[in-house]
Amino acid sequence: MTSNNAASPSQSFLSWRLNCSFFQENRSPFLQRLNENNDSHRSDEISGSSLLGATFNFTNAIIGAGAMSLGGAFANSGGFISIACCLVSAALAKLSSDQVVSLRSTFPKECISYETIGEKCYGFVGKALVLMNKSLFAFGCLVAYVIVIKDNFGQGLEGILYHNNNTCNSTFRTLLRNDTMVATIICTVVILPICLIMRRKQSISSYLSILSLTSILSTLFLVAIVIYLYFVNNNVPTNNEKNDDTLFVKRWLQIRIGLFPSLGTFVFAFIPHHTIDVTYDSLRNPSLQRWKVVSFWSLFSSLVISLMLGIFVYMTFWEETKSDFLNSYPPSLPIEAAKLFLCANMILTFVLPFIACREMISTLLLPNTNYDDDESSYCESLMNTSSDVFQATKDINSELHGSLLNTSCNYQIMQPDDNDDRIQKKQQKHIPTHVDDDLPQQQESELLLSMISEDFLDNFSTNKLIEDEHLHLFIWMTILLWGTIVAIALTAPNLGIVLDIVGSISGSMIGFILPGLFSIQLQGFSFMGLLMVIVGAIVGSVGA
Numbered sequence: 001m002t003s004n005n006a007a008s009p010s011q012s013f014l015s016w017r018l019n020c021s022f023f024q025e026n027r028s029p030f031l032q033r034l035n036e037n038n039d040s041h042r043s044d045e046i047s048g049s050s051l052l053g054a055t056f057n058f059t060n061a062i063i064g065a066g067a068m069s070l071g072g073a074f075a076n077s078g079g080f081i082s083i084a085c086c087l088v089s090a091a092l093a094k095l096s097s098d099q100v101v102s103l104r105s106t107f108p109k110e111c112i113s114y115e116t117i118g119e120k121c122y123g124f125v126g127k128a129l130v131l132m133n134k135s136l137f138a139f140g141c142l143v144a145y146v147i148v149i150k151d152n153f154g155q156g157l158e159g160i161l162y163h164n165n166n167t168c169n170s171t172f173r174t175l176l177r178n179d180t181m182v183a184t185i186i187c188t189v190v191i192l193p194i195c196l197i198m199r200r201k202q203s204i205s206s207y208l209s210i211l212s213l214t215s216i217l218s219t220l221f222l223v224a225i226v227i228y229l230y231f232v233n234n235n236v237p238t239n240n241e242k243n244d245d246t247l248f249v250k251r252w253l254q255i256r257i258g259l260f261p262s263l264g265t266f267v268f269a270f271i272p273h274h275t276i277d278v279t280y281d282s283l284r285n286p287s288l289q290r291w292k293v294v295s296f297w298s299l300f301s302s303l304v305i306s307l308m309l310g311i312f313v314y315m316t317f318w319e320e321t322k323s324d325f326l327n328s329y330p331p332s333l334p335i336e337a338a339k340l341f342l343c344a345n346m347i348l349t350f351v352l353p354f355i356a357c358r359e360m361i362s363t364l365l366l367p368n369t370n371y372d373d374d375e376s377s378y379c380e381s382l383m384n385t386s387s388d389v390f391q392a393t394k395d396i397n398s399e400l401h402g403s404l405l406n407t408s409c410n411y412q413i414m415q416p417d418d419n420d421d422r423i424q425k426k427q428q429k430h431i432p433t434h435v436d437d438d439l440p441q442q443q444e445s446e447l448l449l450s451m452i453s454e455d456f457l458d459n460f461s462t463n464k465l466i467e468d469e470h471l472h473l474f475i476w477m478t479i480l481l482w483g484t485i486v487a488i489a490l491t492a493p494n495l496g497i498v499l500d501i502v503g504s505i506s507g508s509m510i511g512f513i514l515p516g517l518f519s520i521q522l523q524g525f526s527f528m529g530l531l532m533v534i535v536g537a538i539v540g541s542v543g544a
Helices: 009-017 029-045 051-062 072-075 081-104 114-161 171-176 179-197 200-230 239-243 246-255 260-268 271-283 289-318 333-365 376-392 393-405 421-428 443-471 472-492 495-523 526-542
Strands: none
Touching: 009 239, 051 200, 051 271, 051 289, 072 081, 072 114, 072 260, 072 289, 072 495, 081 114, 081 246, 081 260, 081 271, 081 289, 081 495, 081 526, 114 179, 114 271, 114 333, 171 179, 179 239, 179 333, 179 472, 200 289, 200 333, 200 472, 260 495, 260 526, 271 495, 333 472, 495 526
């Protein structure tokens, strides 16, 4: 008689090595109870972010270095046209992110990521395009974070420690004035260890809630400081400005030539597609309707915060606004504190796109090496299985007395290859490949437990070795990716150029062009899909 393939991990584990009629649910009350306990235990562990928590996480993914540079984009483009670009970018980003999740639901059992949608549509080319552009976008975010740290951390700390003290010229103060050296130290001492520690997705999920809260609070703190300084720093128009009737037209109605290269910044500020999969999978009871609530409030909140930040910075410095706006303010304690708070936010936020970028690069270049998830998940499932089996030893003994010996069954062990080390181990330990019906009850139950425990330990050790073999690859990939990011950031001329390039090329691809093409391919022609492709093509070609 063949065994029944039950859904629980414990029964699947037993059936994997044993083929016996007593494992049928109607013949083994113990396994019925074990399955029920597993289901209840697993249901307690199934948790996720609420709508509010997912909204915070998604908002945190949207607001970042892009929002910090909107003031400079306003100065390069013009007032009202910049507001219009923000509104259009946010609206299209909302529709596009909803479209990606909608396409995911087209394959509820097979398609679990943005890149898999691309593979369903255009094979390896589609998957590679998604992975490459998501990696480039996440890479651009990381470079922008390091640039923000380089431009603000040393100056902010110096302003706090040596406020109103112009006579002190200590070695430490000289070091703080070397922005490149300070950024290198911060990236080496703080950021790199965090990236090495944060290895698996289980670590990310516990990290998101704290990260999102601190990030959003720091952004709101910056907005409050900007608004406060706008009203405090006597922004009263002079007599010449009052008599200049063309000033309003120049500052708000005029469309400047800098609009075209600034399109990338407007797109960068609202594209969250490199984190859609993480946010959607972390949502409790994920569905398209619940996702639409999250995406609406996240992008609406991001739009309001970004516009307030960009408009008030622009109204403070007008055409002189820089992409890294904090350096435009004169030294003061609120500004120095804001710089440190912003840098802390960048440090905490750095690890999330870094892990995403590292995983996408490893998937693209080494598709068979999923060291972050597969082996660890398999080992964890085996550990959970062993815990269930060994914790119920007493129940096994009692059940075997009542049902095992009353059932005529032979234990057929799956035969591995001849060179399998486990065969040699079993031969050395004289473990038989079947259970004799004439064995005493206690010996037979002990033999069954011995077979199960040794089989678990062999498989756990094998997968642990597989995981250790990939450890050196994980370390070197982390160091090389980190080093490349830091090197580019330290030599980049300014933040605005990085955001313009990344937003124009990879942002337009993952945010507009690819979702539009995938939608047309899977769901048929639609004007919305065509619109996203056209907008993405314009931003990508003109902006770049």
